[in-house]
Amino acid sequence: MATTIVTHEKLTGQRLRRKEDPRLITGTATYVDDLKMPGMHHACIVRSPHAAARIRSINTQPALDRPGVVAVFTGADVESVGPVPCGASLPGLRVPHHAILAKDRVYFVGHPVAVVVATDRYIAADAVDLRRSRLRAHPSRLRSRKGDCPRRPRPSIPSGPTTSPSTITRKAASRKKPSPKRNHHQAAHHQSAPHPTAMETRGVVADYRAAEKNLTLWSSTQIPHLLRTLVAQMLGVARTACASSRPK
DSSP states (O other), X not given: OOOOOOOOOOOTTOOOOOSSHHHHHTTOSOOGGGOOOTTOOEEEEEEOSOSSEEOOOOOOHHHHTSTTEXXXXXXXXXXXXXXXXXXXXXXXXXOOOOOSSOSSXXXXXXXXXXXXXXXXXXXXXXXXXXXXHHHSOOXXXXXXXXXXXXXXXXXXXXXXXXXXXXXOOOOOSOSSOOOHHHHHHHOSSOOOOOOOOOSSOOOEEEEEETTTTEEEEEESOSOXXXXXXXXXXXXTOOGGGEEEEOOO
16 A cells, blocks of 8 residues: 655755765766777767858768778768758748758858768877868858858748748737846845756767667767657657656
8 A cells, every 4th residue: 555645844945955066076886988888889960160161072081981981971961861850840931951960052151061980089089180171061152242142141930921930929918018127126035047967968879789689879968858759850760669768
């Protein structure tokens, strides 16, 4: 027989001892970077230094010629992968098509244009730096006078009444014009804007078992279930065959 114990301990305003800190700061926790798989390869992403540019060509041969590099993928190699979905759900949201690697043009600084896969993480990083000017996408000259500047810096949005991805209309609760400055001085307590700084940056380890058709992802994320759903959607596999977990 289950017994439910109800406590009325006051927690607000009390100094609470964090339970997860010791293993994180003593080196006993497992981060994504600590995971080592047999035959593991490492990937390094080549990103665009330009905010808007057309991709004329990508010369992958200098990276492929480097010992230890096993593959270099560009936008043409991943066309079968579904577009990157939007994790948010808004009324009337129209999600633009965004591929995991740019193929014809880039529209933001840091846009992934290629991925170098090597037997070692440092070999992959060195292959990206090797003759970077030959490996990266060659942008067209952004001269608006001659009209060769990309007119649409962002991906195309599905047709609709407006060019905005989504429109949200809210009804004001009061006709009185709000005054943030007055509200700030009248508030009993103030909370500064938080900015979390993770001890581990973004990272993913993937283990695919072809015989079992099972893909396991270890990711430094706070949304493992949403990650599982979106990755399964992009790869076109059932969610039951795509599991995600977070290192402990």
